[in-house]
Amino acid sequence: MKFWPFIKxxxxxxxxxxxxxxxxxxxxxxxxxxxxxxxxLYPFKAPCGGLACGIDFQGGTVMDISTAPQAADPAKIHAxxxxxxxxxxxxxxxxxxxxxxxxxxxxGADISATVTxxxxxxxxxxxxxxFASTDVVGPTVSGELLSKGLLGLGLAIxxxxxxxWFRFELQFGLGAVAALFHDVxxxxxxxxxxxxxxxxxxxxxxxxxxxxxxxxxMNDTVVVFDRFRENLRKYKSMPxxxxxxxxxxxxxxxxxxxxxxxVLALLALAFFGGPTLYGxxxxxxxxxxxGTYSSIYIAAPVIMLWGVKRGGVDEPAEPLKPQTVx
Amino acid sequence: xxxxxxxxVIVVVLATVLGLLFSLPNVLPAHVRESLPGxxxxxxxxxxxxxxxGSYLLYSVDTAALRTERLTNxxxxxxxxxxxxxxxxxxxxxxxxxxxxxxxxxxxxxxAANLLRGTIGAPLSGTTGGRDVTVSTSGDQRIVVAFxxxxxxxxxxxxxxxxxxxxxxxVDTTGAKEINPVRQGKDRIVIEAAGENDPEKLKSLIGQTAxxxxxxxxxxxxxxxxxxxxxxxxxxxxxxxxxxxPQYLVKRRAPITGEMLTxxxxxxxxxxxxxxxxxxxxxxxxxxxFAEITRSNIGKRFAIVLDKKVIxxxxxxxxxxxxxxxxxxxxxxxxxxxxxxxxxAGALPAPMKVEEQRTVGAELGADAVKAGATSAxxxxxxxxxxxxxxxxxxxxGISLIALAVNAVMIIGVMSxxxxxxxxxxxxxxxxxxxxxxxxxxxIYERMRDxxxxxxxxxxxxxxxxxxxxxxxxxxxxxxxxxxxxMFNLGSGPVKGFAWTLAIGVFTTVFSAVLVTQVLLAxxxxxxxxxxLPIA
Numbered sequence: 001m002k003f004w005p006f007i008k009x010x011x012x013x014x015x016x017x018x019x020x021x022x023x024x025x026x027x028x029x030x031x032x033x034x035x036x037x038x039x040x041l042y043p044f045k046a047p048c049g050g051l052a053c054g055i056d057f058q059g060g061t062v063m064d065i066s067t068a069p070q071a072a073d074p075a076k077i078h079a080x081x082x083x084x085x086x087x088x089x090x091x092x093x094x095x096x097x098x099x100x101x102x103x104x105x106x107x108g109a110d111i112s113a114t115v116t117x118x119x120x121x122x123x124x125x126x127x128x129x130x131f132a133s134t135d136v137v138g139p140t141v142s143g144e145l146l147s148k149g150l151l152g153l154g155l156a157i158x159x160x161x162x163x164x165w166f167r168f169e170l171q172f173g174l175g176a177v178a179a180l181f182h183d184v185x186x187x188x189x190x191x192x193x194x195x196x197x198x199x200x201x202x203x204x205x206x207x208x209x210x211x212x213x214x215x216x217x218m219n220d221t222v223v224v225f226d227r228f229r230e231n232l233r234k235y236k237s238m239p240x241x242x243x244x245x246x247x248x249x250x251x252x253x254x255x256x257x258x259x260x261x262x263v264l265a266l267l268a269l270a271f272f273g274g275p276t277l278y279g280x281x282x283x284x285x286x287x288x289x290x291g292t293y294s295s296i297y298i299a300a301p302v303i304m305l306w307g308v309k310r311g312g313v314d315e316p317a318e319p320l321k322p323q324t325v326x
Numbered sequence: 327x328x329x330x331x332x333x334x335v336i337v338v339v340l341a342t343v344l345g346l347l348f349s350l351p352n353v354l355p356a357h358v359r360e361s362l363p364g365x366x367x368x369x370x371x372x373x374x375x376x377x378x379x380g381s382y383l384l385y386s387v388d389t390a391a392l393r394t395e396r397l398t399n400x401x402x403x404x405x406x407x408x409x410x411x412x413x414x415x416x417x418x419x420x421x422x423x424x425x426x427x428x429x430x431x432x433x434x435x436x437x438a439a440n441l442l443r444g445t446i447g448a449p450l451s452g453t454t455g456g457r458d459v460t461v462s463t464s465g466d467q468r469i470v471v472a473f474x475x476x477x478x479x480x481x482x483x484x485x486x487x488x489x490x491x492x493x494x495x496x497v498d499t500t501g502a503k504e505i506n507p508v509r510q511g512k513d514r515i516v517i518e519a520a521g522e523n524d525p526e527k528l529k530s531l532i533g534q535t536a537x538x539x540x541x542x543x544x545x546x547x548x549x550x551x552x553x554x555x556x557x558x559x560x561x562x563x564x565x566x567x568x569x570x571x572p573q574y575l576v577k578r579r580a581p582i583t584g585e586m587l588t589x590x591x592x593x594x595x596x597x598x599x600x601x602x603x604x605x606x607x608x609x610x611x612x613x614x615x616f617a618e619i620t621r622s623n624i625g626k627r628f629a630i631v632l633d634k635k636v637i638x639x640x641x642x643x644x645x646x647x648x649x650x651x652x653x654x655x656x657x658x659x660x661x662x663x664x665x666x667x668x669x670x671a672g673a674l675p676a677p678m679k680v681e682e683q684r685t686v687g688a689e690l691g692a693d694a695v696k697a698g699a700t701s702a703x704x705x706x707x708x709x710x711x712x713x714x715x716x717x718x719x720x721x722x723g724i725s726l727i728a729l730a731v732n733a734v735m736i737i738g739v740m741s742x743x744x745x746x747x748x749x750x751x752x753x754x755x756x757x758x759x760x761x762x763x764x765x766x767x768x769i770y771e772r773m774r775d776x777x778x779x780x781x782x783x784x785x786x787x788x789x790x791x792x793x794x795x796x797x798x799x800x801x802x803x804x805x806x807x808x809x810x811x812m813f814n815l816g817s818g819p820v821k822g823f824a825w826t827l828a829i830g831v832f833t834t835v836f837s838a839v840l841v842t843q844v845l846l847a848x849x850x851x852x853x854x855x856x857x858l859p860i861a
Contacts, residue, residue, distance in 0.1 A: 005718030007770075007860050012778065064690070080505055112383075112533065112680030132690040134525070134681035141384065145815075147416065152811045159807040205750060206822045208812050212757065212827070215808035219761075219801040226797040254771045257716060258764040259708045265760030268705030269753050274697035275751050276376070284757070312518055 007253075014249045019241040022301040029182055029298060036189025047146055051188070052195030054203025055135055057149070059142035060104040061115060063123065064132040077101065080125035084117060094213050098132075111136050135321040137289030149207040153184065156214045164218075169309075170226055175302035178220045179294035183217045183287060184210060190286050200279040209280045213287030216262070220255065228300070236310055244300045255292055262288045332846045339348035341836065344732050371741050374748035374822050377695050379688030380520040381528060386679040387489055387513045389482040392676040393423055393473065396481075399423050400446055400459070402578060404471065405560065407445050413438045424472035432467050439463050442471060450477055461474045485676040487511055491515070493532050494812045495671035507532075515678065519580045521840030525685045535633050535677050536668035538584035541576040542619070543627040543639055562714050564635035565628065568654065571847045574636050576629045586612030592662040592670035595654065603654040606669065613649025620646045630655075632665070698752035706733075713763055717770060719776060721860050725766035725838075732830075734835035739829050746821030757791065758830030764801070765838030768794040770860055786858070787850065791843055798835060805831045 041049040041083050048057055055062050063071070074090040077099065081088055089101035105114040113135055122129045137145070165173035189212055194200035235243055240319040266288065269281035340560075352370045359368055362447075394783045404425060405482035408415055414430040415438070429435045437459050447459035462470050473481075486509060493507045495516070500603055505519045505528075519528055544561050552563060552575055565573045589607045608616060615814050619628065620642050629639045630653055657665070710729065714722040736755060739746060747755075769852040773790030781789065805827055812824035 004715065005722065005860065006716045007718070007774075014349045036726070082714065095500060110679055112683055114684065118531070130689075131685070132687045134683060134685040136680065138681040140386070141682045148815055153816050156808050156811045158813070160804060162364065163807065203508065204815060204820050207815065208750060208823050211808040211812050212754075215805040215827075216761070218804035218808075219764070222800045223797055226800065230793075234348055251771075254764075254767050258761065261712060261760045261763050263756065264708040264712055265705035265756045268449060268701045268708060268721060269756060272701035272704055273749075273753065274694060276694065276749050277697070280750060280753055 008178050010072060010253055014252050015245075016249060016252075017245055019245050019301065019304065020085040020297055022304070025297040026301055029294075031222065032189070033182060033185045036185045036192070039192035040185070043142030047143075048202050050192045050195075051202035052191075052198070052200065054201035054206075055102075055137045055142070055302040056203040057142055057146040059137050059139045060102065061103040061111065061118075061134070061136045063115070063118065063134045065099055065101060066095070066097045066132060067099070067122075068095070068130070070097060070126055071134050072097050072099035074099070076125060078121065080121045081118060082242055084114070084121065086114070086118070104239045111138050115274050145204060149204060152207060153210060153214075156211055157181070157184070160214065164225070166220070167222075168229060171262055171306040171308050172225050172229075175299040175304065176225070178216060178302045179221055179291075179299035180214055180217060182215055182294045182298045183290050186290050187283060187287055191283065194279075194282070195314050200282065205276075205280050206283060209283035209287070213291060216284075216288060217294060219300045220258075220291050223254065224248060224251055224295045224300065228303075232310060240304055240307065240310075244304060248296050248300065255295075259288055330844065330851055334840060334844050335569070335813075338731075341735060342841075343690035343736040345731065345738040348742045349734050350696055352737060352741060367524075367742065369741050369744060371737065371747045372744045373695070374518060374746045374751065374819060375455060375518060375684065375691075376686050376696070376749050376819050377691050377747065378520055379686050379691035380518065381459075381525040381681060381686075382521075382682070382684040383517045383529065383532070385515045385517070385533070386681045387482070387486045387515065388677045388679060389485070389513055392482060392485055393478060394420055396470075396473075397423070397425050399472065402560075403446055404442060407441060408438060411437075413441070418530075426470050429467045429469060435463055435469065439456060439469055442469065447473075449650065450474070471761050482513065482676070488514065488675045489678060490515055492672050492674050494582070496531055496667060499667050499671060507729055513683070525683070529680065529683075531664065531667070533678060533680065534668055534822055535674045536671075537633055537673040538587070538630045538669060539580035540582035540616075540619075541578070541580045541631055542623065543629050544575045545626065547575055555784050564631055564634060564636050566629075566639070567656070568638055569638060570639070574639055576627050576631070576636075581615050582608070582612055584669060584673050587669055590666040592657075592659065592666045593652065601654060602657040602659045603652045604657065604662050604665050604669070605652045606650065608649035610649075615649070616649055616651075617645060617647045620644065630680075649805075694749045698749055702756050703733050705744075706759060708764065709760045717766075718859050720849065721766075721858075724842055725763050725770075727763060727845060728837045728841045729759060729764060731841050732833050733759055735833040735837065736826070736829055739833065740826070745825045745829070746822045747826070748819040750819045751822035753825040754823040754826035755830065758827060758834065758858055762830070762834040762838055765794070765798045765834060768797055768801075768840055769838070769842060772825065773858060774861055777858060783855055783858060784850070787846060791839070795839065798839065802831045802835055823824060 016152075038214060039050050042051060045273040047053065062161065072090075072092050074092060077090050078088070081103075085106050086103035088101055091100040091102070092098065093100060101118070103118075115134060119129070120129060122294065157177060161173045161177045164176045191200050191202055191206055200206065212268060224247060227250055231243050231247050231250075235246075238246075263285060266281045266285045269277050273281060345787065348367045351362075359370075362368060369799050401420055402419055404427065415427050416430060418425070418427040420426075429438050433681060439745045442461045443457070446461065450456040450458050456474075458474050458481070459471055460474060462472075464470065490507045490509055497505045497507070504521075505517060508516045510516045517528075517532060521523075533587075541564075544558065547558055547561070548558075552573075557563060557575065561575055562578050563573050563575055572608050586608050587606050588609050591605050593603055593605045595601045595603055603677050623642050624644060627639045627641045631637070638653055651663075682853045706729075706767075712727050713725050713729075716722060717725065736758070739745075769790045771796045773786045776786035776789040777783070809824045809828040809831070813821055813828070815821070815824075
């Protein structure tokens with residue numbers, strides 16, 4: 001068993017010079033952020049800008065219906081709902097007879113009563129219709145959810161800044177927050193692009209996914225920072241860039257292994273978790289990737305840009321304490 | 327640290343046994359679970375609506391409508407009060423949340439205002455002399471009556487509580503299980519109904535105001551006058567659903583209201599008909615009034631009005647002294663039954679409207695459970711194989727045991743606390759477990775670093791735990807923050823996700839650090855290795 005366990009054949013210590021490429025990668029990142037911001041905001045459609053707005057934030061109704069064994073003929077559905085003044089869109093997808101119905105209740109009408117009427121009209125037209133799921137969000141609630149969601153994202157970033165500041169130093173906190181902004185903006189860019197292809201909607205679940213990414217990205221950044229701080233104390237005369245490189249290289253095995261386990265789990269979710277979890281897992285997969293990247297190429301270089309207080313001479317290696325084994 | 331401290335062993339064993347004990351009910355069939363002895367935990371995971379199917383309804387209580395309604399009633403008091411004192415007025419109306427009127431004779435304005443100050447509204451509780459409305463005069467002989475804001479807020483809040491009470495009564499009488507209306511914020515009510523409840527039935531049961539009134543029909547005014555909008559003062563036009571007339575002109579004053587009913591039951595027409603009807607019985611006040619009305623209005627019609635719709639307008643044939651009667655609208659047996667339930671439970675003090683509705687069919691919920699379980703198993707098995715490949719049978723295996731203990735503890739804690747498991751929650755669970763091995767990885771990598779730095783096996787293992795601890799702690803705190811914030815986002819499924827993440831952080835730190843430590847220490851003590859298999 002020459003190759004097992006793998007850990008034995010993995011390179012013991014890598015010597016990549018990450019910092020040297022920091023300039024190139026951070027310029028690329030800045031470009032990517034600008035692109036993402038543009039895609040997120042353009043065409044400035046209220047309330048979600050360039051993102052495909054889910055009903056959580058836009059308000060409206062989504063009904064998942066099945067007219068099986070009859071085919072869910074969109075024309076027949078439109079005909080059945082004529083006169084209700086809904087401007088409905090019908091999307092047939094997946095199983096035969098399955099359709100997704102989206103509409104907004106006419107202004108001033110009771111949103112819930114509208115659903116009742118739609119169910120009645122469809123049942124009359126098709127005989128039996130199964131209503132697998134119905135989501136109705138009124139305008140008041142959708143507005144609240146959107147502001148709560150955005151506030152949540154802001155609060156999460158602020159909490160991370162304060163925590164890192166408290167546990168490390170302000171420069172570390174700023175580096176971490178720069179990495180976070182990077183991750184969050186790029187994730188928004190992904191949601192915007194996927195939204196244009198009708199794959200991912202921006203809704204509460206996406207916000208939860210982004211919050212998880214924030215947690216994960218921070219987790220990664222903290223691990224690198226921890227080693228960085230330790231090495232800063234150990235090698236007081238080594239140039240900052242080299243300390244950063246060394247710290248990242250030392251943690252590289254761990255970073256790869258942990259990302260891999262997360263990626264494996266998320267792939268399982270994306271493939272087997274069904275439509276509800278698809279968007280959530282794709283967003284998180286992307287986030288794990290850029291979270292790892294940003295800890296290396298955003299968080300650490302920002303610290304280098306700011307510099308950290310150091311001084312004194314190298315600490316002698318810790319004396320080996322005598323150990324007792326019971 | 328590598329010494330096998332007794333307390334650590336005890337804590338690990340205890341936590342594992344408790345975790346197993348509390349997650350056990352989830353894998354037992356229901357009949358076995360029921361027959362467990364009393365001290366054994368029996369609760370299984372509480373599945374969210376997206377997994378077991380059900381409806382979530384968020385209602386807002388329409389306090390603006392409540393205000394208008396109260397003011398409209400008050401305007402009638404103003405009308406009768408001023409008329410009794412022979413004070414002439416015009417333009418009495420409820421506009422913009424207040425009552426406005428104009429006194430015809432300028433010299434009577436002060437007298438009218440003083441009269442209204444003493445009689446309109448209700449005395450404020452807890453204060454001396456104050457009332458819940460203010461009466462103010464302005465130029466042009468106008469008088470404005472408005473609620474004291476704080477008094478109305480208190481009244482609105484009380485109305486929300488009463489609404490919840492009424493909903494509870496309605497739901498209880500139908501025997502619908504596990505439906506508990508909960509107040510949210512100032513004027514919202516959340517209702518969650520799990521399982522096979524028909525959301526449409528639920529909505530008509532909960533959302534209907536069910537305000538019943540008996541009002542006299544005004545046959546004096548000609549249909550032409552009504553059509554032209556010349557409605558006599560004190561009257562109102564109410565649309566009808568009785569199939570005989572499109573609308574009725576009735577007196578505003580309602581001598582008999584739904585509160586005076588003591589009972590209502592569905593029944594069938596005894597006189598050969600097949601129609602379903604609702605039989606009711608009134609309390610003594612209602613009976614007395616009903617007797618009076620029927621005595622003095624023989625030959626006239628009265629309208630039975632439900633939620634501003636006339637359902638029947640029978641002609642009074644004779645005196646009805648008993649206080650019981652029946653409503654024959656156009657009922658089916660089901661709708662007769664529903665109206666009886668609504669009348670027995672009473673009307674909602676304030677109208678409500680649906681702000682948010684989420685319904686998941688039981689079938690879709692079952693599909694979601696399947697999808698969640700499949701992806702959980704695939705994801706975990708993949709993670710486990712990966713860890714075994716990377717770290718080998720011993721260290722990889724130890725991290726798998728830690729993972730298993732972690733999973734059992736999360737499920738145990740969630741079953742015990744009855745925290746809701748949602749589909750995104752399952753995703754959170756899988757992700758938590760996959761990332762939980764990070765703690766193991768951190769510890770193992772640290773050990774390898776220390777070995778390479780030339781330390782002995784025991785010293786490297788010591789340092790691995792001691793030095794990785796700070797990193798593990800900081801790294802997991804970040805998850806706690808994001809979970810806390812997610813928890814405040816509202817929305818059930820997302821809350822479930824946050825809850826699983828948060829529980830997972832604690833069990834992860836426990837299992838990855840303590841369980842791993844005890845197992846490694848035990849291995850070290852028995853094997854006395856010269857080197858680590860991961861070095």
